[in-house]
Amino acid sequence: MTVKVRLPLLLAALVTAGSAVLSAPGTALAEDQPTIRELLDKCDNGTDSCVFHPDGAAEISMGESHQVGDSAFNCTPDSQTTTVGWSDTTGESNSVGVSLTAEYGFSLVFKMSITATYGHTWESSHTESELTAVNVRPGEVGWVTREAQMQHVSGTYELHFPDRFHGHYYWYVPFDATGPMPDAPSTKTQHTRAMTDQEKADHCG
Template identity: 55%
Template sequence: MLGVAAPAAQAAEGPTGRELLDKCDNGTDKCVFHPKGPPELFIGDSHQVGDTSYNCTQDLQRSTIKWSETTGETNSFGVSLSAEVGFAKVYKVSIETSYEHTWTTQSTFGQDENVDVRPGEKGWVERGTEMFRTNGTYEMNFPDKFHDHYIWYQDFEAVGPKADAAGTVTKKTAPMTEEEKAAHCG
């Protein structure tokens, strides 16, 4: 008779989610990731990329701000999906076969931006990175009972960058503070 366990997060005395993921294809008869839907594309929080340009002159200045940023993936267990074995391989194969989407664990993108900075102001560039989010459940079948069950389920969420995508890039300017004027304009 097979025992079916509740999701690991709800089991009273069961293994941790990380312990279960480590057993995927490493002590299981079957380990499958069931996505709850296609990868969801979204824009991450906007943040500064590159240096800030300070205009200490009396004339409008065009500054070229060069930037490059590497964005990695994160997930609900803080473990890398870059490995090609175990739960990471099962996850990537499932996403690719279910949705024809290749999961990216890291992406680097950069470019040069011209920012027009007025006298007494500063200019910078902000980026919101294009990301994919997936949710789903791992199903793991064990040949022998593992923590009193043959079958375990583990919820999982991952967020990874869209490969080679600029995202949203915004040029910003603002007046310098007195402290910034003193520090950058002498």
Template identity: 55%
Template sequence: MRTLAVGAAAGLAAALALSPAPASADHEGTPTVRELLERCGESTDLCEFHPSGAPEYFQNTSEPVGSPVYNCTDHEQLSMVEWSKTTGESNSVNLSMTATFGVVFKQSFTLSYGHEWSSSHTQSQRTQVTAQPGEVARVYYGPRMQRVHGTYELHFPDREWGHYIWYAPFTAEGPADDQGSTITQSTRQMTDEERSVYCG
């Protein structure tokens, strides 16, 4: 019985030694994450995305929208600024999410969190601004965003870069479904150049 036990242990060790070891695309001398994701669904037997934790929500940096309002009069001026701003998605490898890896990501996101990934959001509005004499008024908009971290698992039918299985870290950002967006306005004094151009 002792001989059989030793033989079984040796056989298990040999099997483990021959099994394909996975590798990660975050070390020197390995393919880039971009190279791996470009092959997702094209030359893989398996391509899956595994999210890590819950989405992170954050307020994006506010940017000016619409046209500035120049008050060239000698009294307070109320104006309506009409604007529209579309916020899209981005990711850590700067690849279009319309590719196969993006479809895989969005399917995994829906299964993991129970709602769909939002690729873009358009906010349109007419915002009232107030400018005192000699001032410039502007509207600023900052959308609420979500960020998801995770890892792609890719299985290849043949060895690629020396391995059958690769893991690739990935991060994506996009507009949140619940748009608690920030809309603000600010004013400042016109410069001499602006006064010359817009006030004559």
């Protein structure tokens, strides 16, 4: 019986005579051992099977707050409502540093697994555009920030080879990725503060 074990090592480690676990992107146990990227490139491209097993529920969180659109400077003696137009794109990241946009190999396996496990698709990139009204008092500057809703997924690729690949029929590759939550609203916030003397000189001179 083959026992599957995930070891908390940064390098490849033998599990049984015919299987191995590989962790730490870009590393290998020895010169004749593959990197994570090399193994993932073999997914459905030389394997009998390639399956991604999520560890559990996706972790949902808000992304980093950042300004979108231009700042609005009010140099008049009256309060002004300014419409700030903006477009903002949220991308993905993962433990290997590769794009999951491709519709083949480990990318397709990952996205199919996400759909089957969580009932929604994986988005590698999501762009949101909007016109946001900001009320700016005299002598102040206003701006808009956005936080996108993100999902973090971790799990293991299980690869079965018809012949030994670098000495093993089975490889287990840890992988995690973070991307925008599909069809989830982001948080937009309007801000104002007093202009600095330099800002007044630059924009109200």
